[in-house]
Each structure stands twice: as C-alpha cells, then as structure tokens.
Amino acid sequence: MKRKLLSVLLCTGMLASMLAGCAATTAQAPAEAQSTEAEAGAEEASSDASAEGEVTITYWGWDVSNFAQPLMDKYHELHPNVSFEPTAVEWGDMIPKTQQALASGSELPTIIPMDLGLLGAWKNIDDIFVDLRDYGIDPSKYNQALMASTTDDSGKIFGLHEAVNPAAIAYKRDLAKQYLGTDDPEEIQAMLQTYDDYITVGQKIKEASDGKAFMFHSGQAIAEWFYFASTTPNSENGAINATTKYTEIMDLLTKFRDAGIVDSYQNGTPEGNATYADDSHIFFPCPDWAVSYYIVANDPDGAAAGNWGLIMAPKGYQHGGAAMGITTSATDEQKQAAYDFITWAISSEEGATLMKDTAGYITHDTTINTGDFAKRSDEDVFGGQDISKVFYSDIASRIEIASPSPYDGDITNVRNDVAQQVMDDPSIDTAAAVQAAKDELATIVTDTSVEIK
Amino acid sequence: MKVIKKILTWVPLILLALVSLIPFWLMFSMSTYKSEMIFQNNPLIPSNFLMENIKTIMESNFVHSYLNSLFVSALAMVLSVIVCSMAGFAMTVYQFKAKKFVNTLIMLTMMVPTQIGIIGYMIEMRNLHLNQTLIPLILVWIASGFGAYWMTSFIQSALPMELVESARVDGAGEIMIYLRIAFPCIRPGLVTLALLQFLWSWNSYMYPLLFINKQENYTIPIFVKSLASAYRTDYGAQLTGLTLATIPILIFFALGSKTFIRGLTAGAVKG
Known part of the structure; x- marks a missing residue:
C-alpha cells in the first residue's frame, strides 16, 4: 500500500511540475498582473x-x-x-x-x-x-x-x-570612370535623376563591360531602397495596401532586373557584402551609417584610397x-x-x-545640428567630397516617411523574400510578384478582420 | 567485383561524412576571418584573425556567459536525470490505479509545443520571484515529458523484474533497489538522456531570451546573438563563440558515445 502511495505521489508530483509550464493559466489577467x-x-x-x-x-x-x-x-x-x-x-x-x-x-x-x-x-x-x-x-x-x-x-x-539617417547612393569612382567616363559626383548626379535614368546608365555599364559589371549587387537591396523611398502608406483604415505598395516596388525591381543591371546576391549576407570590394558592382544604396558599417568595413583599401562617390537618390528617404x-x-x-x-x-x-x-549618429535636433555640427570626419573615403552636405543638408531636409503601420515588419519580410524570388526567376513579372507577396502576406497576417487589398 | 562493391560502399559514405563535417570545418575556418573578409577569400582555408576574434569575445562577456551556460546545463542535466529516472522507475516497477492515466498525461505533455506553455511558466516563475535568476532556465528541463517517457521505456526493457523481486525478498528497501539494482542496469539510458538534456539546455535560446534581462546572466546563445550592433553583425566573432561553445558538447559526446549509442539501440534487438 505504502509503495502504491509512494508511486502515485512520485508520478503525480512530477507531472504537476511538468504540466505547470503547459497548463498554468493566467490566474491574473495580463494587464492586471502587469499593473500589480x-x-x-x-x-x-x-x-x-x-x-x-x-x-x-x-x-x-x-x-x-x-x-x-x-x-x-x-x-x-x-x-x-x-x-x-x-x-x-x-x-x-x-x-x-x-x-x-x-x-x-x-x-x-x-x-x-x-x-x-x-x-x-x-x-x-x-x-x-x-x-x-x-x-x-x-x-x-x-x-x-x-x-x-x-x-x-x-x-x-x-x-x-x-x-x-538620410540615405543616398554610393558608387566606386574607378569603375564609374572606367564605364561611364567620369567619376565626378556632379556629373554622375546629372546622369541619374530618375529611376529610368538608372536603367539607361545601367545598360551602358553592362555594354561597356561586356556584361561583366552590374550597376547594383542585390535585388533585395534595391527593393529595400524603393520601399523606404515610397511614401504610400502600408495600411489605411484597417486594410493593408498590398497591391499598391508591392506594385510600386516590384514594378521597379522587375524593370531593373530585366535590364540586366542588378546581380542576385542576397542583401546583407557576407557574400553580398564582399561585392563592396570587387570590380564588378558599382552602385550601392547608402544610408549615412553604411559608410562605416559597409563601405569602410568591406572595402578598406578602396576607402583608404578615397575611391567612393556619393549622389542623391531620385527621392530623399530615411533608412534605418x-x-x-x-x-x-x-x-x-x-x-x-x-x-x-x-x-x-x-x-x-x-x-x-x-x-x-x-x-556616428547625427542628431535631428535642428537647434543643435547647425553649421558644421554634422561635418563628418570620414569624407576622405569619398575623395574629399562634402558628403555631410549631401546627407544632412540636401537629403535630410526632403526626407519623407510613410506613416507607420502595425504590419510594416511583415510587409518588409515578405518584400525581402519575394524580391529574391524575382531575382532568381526571370519569368516572374510584376503581377506574379505582387500576387506571390499578397499570398505570403495572407499566411502571415492571421487577423482575419484585416483586409489585404 | 569486390573493388566495385567497396567503391559503391565507401564513396556514398565519404560523401555523407563530408556533408556532415564541412559545416563544422566552415564554422572553425570562418572563425579565423575578420567578418567582412570571409567571402572576399575562400572560407574553406583558414585565415589569421582567430586571435582577434577571441579577443573580441573575451572583451565582451564570453567567459561569464560560458560559466552560466555550464552551470545551467550541468544542473539541468543532473536534476533531470534523477527526476526522470525516478518517474520511469515508478511507472515500471509499481502497479497503481492511475498508472494508465499518468502515462497518458506524460505522453500528452510531449504533444504540447513549448511556446504554448511559456507564458504560464513565466507567470509561475514571477510569482515565485525567480524570474530575475537563472533558476527558470534549470527548472524547465527537470520535469521533462520526454525524459519520463524515455526512462519508462528504457527501464521496461533493461530492468528484469525478477531482480527487483529478489532484492525485495533479500530485504532491500525501495530506495536501495532504485539506487543499487536499477541504476546499474539503466546506465546507458541515463547517459543518453543526460547528453540530450545537456545539449538541449546548452543550445536553448527561447528561455534565456525571455528570462534574462541582465548581462551578468547571459548564456552562450544570447551572448552570441548580442555580438551584433544596429547595422553590423560580427560573424567572425559569433562563429568563434560558437566554435568554443561546441567544445563541451564534443567532450561529452566523446566520453559517452559508446554508452549513448547503446542507449539509443537498447531494445532494438530482442534476444
């Protein structure tokens, strides 16, 4: 009898502690518990x-x-x-x-x-x-x-x-000179005023390099650029603007891809980052923090030689x-x-x-950030170009940010996945990419009251 | 013919071994690079940045995190093995009314995903005022559904009931039977469970993520993840941390591999 009792006690004691994690219900409502x-x-x-x-x-x-x-x-x-x-x-x-x-x-x-x-x-x-x-x-x-x-x-x-954190477009001067005939930021800026200009110039690079050089290294990177530069709100009145938002991004991405000016490295991976130092990728979306974290870190020789230039993107935007x-x-x-x-x-x-x-962060308090406050000490990376002016004067004043929505993280993750699919499969057009994005989004956003437009 | 047979045997085996070993080698080899240089070179060939990476992680909180992980995993392993083997012993040796029901409950706990119970566990630990300590990271492994199930199955096949009965006839108490008779018979099962529990606890990310709010309590997985700032992940240092973190696991497996395999295959062949 004693043994039976002992065995039951042993097992139920263990089970009780085992189940505690699974079955313990919130004796207090979370909010109440929180406030207590x-x-x-x-x-x-x-x-x-x-x-x-x-x-x-x-x-x-x-x-x-x-x-x-x-x-x-x-x-x-x-x-x-x-x-x-x-x-x-x-x-x-x-x-x-x-x-x-x-x-x-x-x-x-x-x-x-x-x-x-x-x-x-x-x-x-x-x-x-x-x-x-x-x-x-x-x-x-x-x-x-x-x-x-x-x-x-x-x-x-x-x-x-x-x-x-204003974002611009950085480029390698030696490759720009080789394929575009100039490394002067003003001349490069004049060539690249619109997204269509990028396609034209990118194709020129492709032809001049016999297809060896790409304008950009990663479809994900430029999709990220288009995303941050877009002012279309991700959601309005409880509905997600998936079609409008993704069409805006994927349309540009497929155009860039079809023009053959973008390589298919995944953004932010060590392989992708290694392209900062090679001689076949020229332009990179470049928020101000990317100068030290990406350019100097991945291309120390090029940075030391002042081999980089900076221009504004067609739209001023904040990244990160x-x-x-x-x-x-x-x-x-x-x-x-x-x-x-x-x-x-x-x-x-x-x-x-x-x-x-x-x-290396520059305050956005306009009473502090005056005069030469934002003057960067790393302008030699850009051959002495006044990148502080480009970032904190030319771009910062015209930054536009889409109003935040609760689904931004999901929309971003899906954008990243689909951008890579678009790069890996040339048969995916804008409509197919948008549909793929909407389908994936529908599996992530589980709230059935939210309409995915 | 014999040569062809040998080739057909060895080539797939060598390929499989390479598939398993190359990631390990890459982990070590990449840990010898500066993060940004990993793919600017051939990462299969080691570089000369290992000491710098070791310096980086040592200047952070690595040693303390390592000791925390060792403490948590060792204690979780020992306590879990004791509790689970006792449960398995009870479920096998004793007959009692609720046995079937208890057995079903054990099985059920294995079906419930950990994530579902974690909030309840957090509330429990908060009410016990343990949520700012390492104790929740240990307790969670002690009452293991898998462990109880594993030990029950193992004891059923490895412990002859005649031995238990003989010991009782000779006047041995239940604790004595458990320690002196059952323990030696179920050693392979215990070692297997110990290794698995250590491994799970050592690699656990979610529990430390949710319970640890102080740098001094970091465990290895949380420490490794913390080697990233807003815009840069130090892959070289992270891989160095991971390489060093695999050492205890390798030692444990090397020491207990024979018993581990015996534990896994026990009962597979009935004599």
Whole structure:
C-alpha cells in the first residue's frame, strides 16, 4: 500500500511540475498582473529614490555597446545617482520579448528603442509608452518627418528618434570612370535623376563591360531602397495596401532586373557584402551609417584610397534608425530620469556630440545640428567630397516617411523574400510578384478582420 | 567485383561524412576571418584573425556567459536525470490505479509545443520571484515529458523484474533497489538522456531570451546573438563563440558515445 502511495505521489508530483509550464493559466489577467508588478516596482523604486535619490534605468536594445553604453557611462558620470542596466537584445527579438513580458506580467525596461521599420507594430501595443508631451518635449525643433512617425492619431508622441539617417547612393569612382567616363559626383548626379535614368546608365555599364559589371549587387537591396523611398502608406483604415505598395516596388525591381543591371546576391549576407570590394558592382544604396558599417568595413583599401562617390537618390528617404520610448510601467522617477537622459543624448551639445563621435549618429535636433555640427570626419573615403552636405543638408531636409503601420515588419519580410524570388526567376513579372507577396502576406497576417487589398 | 562493391560502399559514405563535417570545418575556418573578409577569400582555408576574434569575445562577456551556460546545463542535466529516472522507475516497477492515466498525461505533455506553455511558466516563475535568476532556465528541463517517457521505456526493457523481486525478498528497501539494482542496469539510458538534456539546455535560446534581462546572466546563445550592433553583425566573432561553445558538447559526446549509442539501440534487438 505504502509503495502504491509512494508511486502515485512520485508520478503525480512530477507531472504537476511538468504540466505547470503547459497548463498554468493566467490566474491574473495580463494587464492586471502587469499593473500589480508595476505598482510593486513603483513602491520599491520610489522608496529607494526618496531615501537615496538613486534611480536605475533599464534598457533593452540591439545597439548597446556602440550606441547606448557610451552615452550611459557619460550620463552616469554627470549624474551619479542615475544608474543604467542595459541588456542587449537582438533586433528581431525585441517585440516578441516585450510581448511575452507583457503577457506574463513580467517587468519591462524603462527605455525601449523602436526600429523605424517597426514603429507601427510598437504603436499598436496598447499604452506601452508614455506621452513625451507630458514631460515638456518641444516637437518643433526636431526633424518633422521623423517626429510625425512617432506621433499617433491623437497627437501623442510615443518616442523620440535617436538620429537622422538620410540615405543616398554610393558608387566606386574607378569603375564609374572606367564605364561611364567620369567619376565626378556632379556629373554622375546629372546622369541619374530618375529611376529610368538608372536603367539607361545601367545598360551602358553592362555594354561597356561586356556584361561583366552590374550597376547594383542585390535585388533585395534595391527593393529595400524603393520601399523606404515610397511614401504610400502600408495600411489605411484597417486594410493593408498590398497591391499598391508591392506594385510600386516590384514594378521597379522587375524593370531593373530585366535590364540586366542588378546581380542576385542576397542583401546583407557576407557574400553580398564582399561585392563592396570587387570590380564588378558599382552602385550601392547608402544610408549615412553604411559608410562605416559597409563601405569602410568591406572595402578598406578602396576607402583608404578615397575611391567612393556619393549622389542623391531620385527621392530623399530615411533608412534605418530608431526612436526611444519610455514605458508606462516604469516608476515616476525612472520616467523622468529616462526623459532627461534621452533629451540629453539627443538635444544637448554634449550628448549629441558624444553620440556623433562614438556611434556616428547625427542628431535631428535642428537647434543643435547647425553649421558644421554634422561635418563628418570620414569624407576622405569619398575623395574629399562634402558628403555631410549631401546627407544632412540636401537629403535630410526632403526626407519623407510613410506613416507607420502595425504590419510594416511583415510587409518588409515578405518584400525581402519575394524580391529574391524575382531575382532568381526571370519569368516572374510584376503581377506574379505582387500576387506571390499578397499570398505570403495572407499566411502571415492571421487577423482575419484585416483586409489585404 | 569486390573493388566495385567497396567503391559503391565507401564513396556514398565519404560523401555523407563530408556533408556532415564541412559545416563544422566552415564554422572553425570562418572563425579565423575578420567578418567582412570571409567571402572576399575562400572560407574553406583558414585565415589569421582567430586571435582577434577571441579577443573580441573575451572583451565582451564570453567567459561569464560560458560559466552560466555550464552551470545551467550541468544542473539541468543532473536534476533531470534523477527526476526522470525516478518517474520511469515508478511507472515500471509499481502497479497503481492511475498508472494508465499518468502515462497518458506524460505522453500528452510531449504533444504540447513549448511556446504554448511559456507564458504560464513565466507567470509561475514571477510569482515565485525567480524570474530575475537563472533558476527558470534549470527548472524547465527537470520535469521533462520526454525524459519520463524515455526512462519508462528504457527501464521496461533493461530492468528484469525478477531482480527487483529478489532484492525485495533479500530485504532491500525501495530506495536501495532504485539506487543499487536499477541504476546499474539503466546506465546507458541515463547517459543518453543526460547528453540530450545537456545539449538541449546548452543550445536553448527561447528561455534565456525571455528570462534574462541582465548581462551578468547571459548564456552562450544570447551572448552570441548580442555580438551584433544596429547595422553590423560580427560573424567572425559569433562563429568563434560558437566554435568554443561546441567544445563541451564534443567532450561529452566523446566520453559517452559508446554508452549513448547503446542507449539509443537498447531494445532494438530482442534476444
């Protein structure tokens, strides 16, 4: 009898613990659990803060060592009572990790950076971020296109962009001279005013090189360029503008592909990045951060020789970048300290200079970013060309950003997949590419109330 | 004829071995390159950047993450083997009313995808005030449906009930029977389960991702992923981290390979 009892206890005990993970239901509703946690945290932190004036700001982000840590170290030096606990979280894991934490009522960090391409998804997570207007932000002094992307329909400002990231088109001077007869940025710019010009010039390169040289290295890279340059909103009135948006992108991509001016490397892969240093790919979409991360990193010899040039794309656009938001579950002290830190980093001469020197990011605060503030120290990569003017004066002032939608991440992933299919299979035309994109999107967007137009 | 037969045997085997080994070699070889140089050269031939990559990961949090992973995986492995073997022993040796029901439940837990239970597990850990520690990463492997099922099946085929009965006749207690009689008989099964649990825990990404919010608690998979900034992924350093991370797995498999295979094939041939 004893043995039987023992065996039942052993097995059921093990099963209970085994099932706990599977079957444990939310005894508390997530929101309720979240608020209880927040209240508990608030009490704890506020007592700490009032007793010693100490505040700890937590941060999850994918750019800790390069961007956040140097700013945090300096801020802590200036304000010893403010400490930071940054956690590196991979870019693609930011939203799932946050959603799981919200659903389980676990702690959220004080500051969350939101990638430009996922702003809509972040905005869609209910009330996770404070309204920066409550802390006295002056939106008029920042880049208006960027501010609009972090302002919701009610006027709430849920994040502040770290920097302006204008994107241009970079090219290799030696290959331009060889195939186009000039490496002068003004002359190249004059040749490339419209997307059709790119096709004409690309074919000229193809002929001059006997088909060996391509204008661009990757269909995915130029699809990304067309995507960011498009101002068509991804969604409107609860419906996804899939046909309009993808037609815009795929039509250009298939034209470029059919003209034979684009190679089929996958964007951002080590193989694709190696084309920065070869002698068969000439032009590359180039946000300001790509100068150090792509050009100098992948083509150190060419960079040292000043073998690069820069021109504006047909449309001014922003590529990449992130906005920092402050979570509502943080304590009042944490929120205020986080706001002070963010505005110090972006809107003070000291913080913005440090951000520029350590991460290479240029603030979009127009009261700081004046005169020679944005003057880059790496213009020798471009043979002394004034790329600071191209990026931060010529392009930054005409940046347009499509209003964020909750489906931006899905639309981007599908665009990337289909762009590669288009490059790998020349029989896919615009209509087939758009249909493939819509079909794939329909499998990802599981909300049946959302129409995929 | 014999030569042709040999060729037909060896060529496919060599090809299969190459298919399996080349990724390993590439992982090592690529870890000797600066990230941006990997595909500007032939990545099959090692370069000279290994020490720089090692320096990069050492200057980050690699050693601490490595120790965390070792701690978590070793503890998860030991505890899981103890609990699962006890469950398997109970399910095999004892007869009790709810046995069939319990067995069905064990099977059912194996059918439920981990992702479904993770929020419940997070709530459980939060209520136990364990969510800022490494303990959730250990506990999750201890009560393993697969482990209980595996040990039950293994004990059924490897432990003769006559031995248990004889031990009882000789006056041995149940704990003594479990430790002295059952344990030696089921060693291959235990080793197999231990290796699998260690491997799963060592490679686990989702649980650390959701539970770890402090750099000091990073495990290897999270550390490796963190070797990327906004616009650059340091593949060279990541692959160096991965190469070093496979060392304990290789050692464990090398030490236990014979027993591991015996465990996997146990019961395959009935005498």
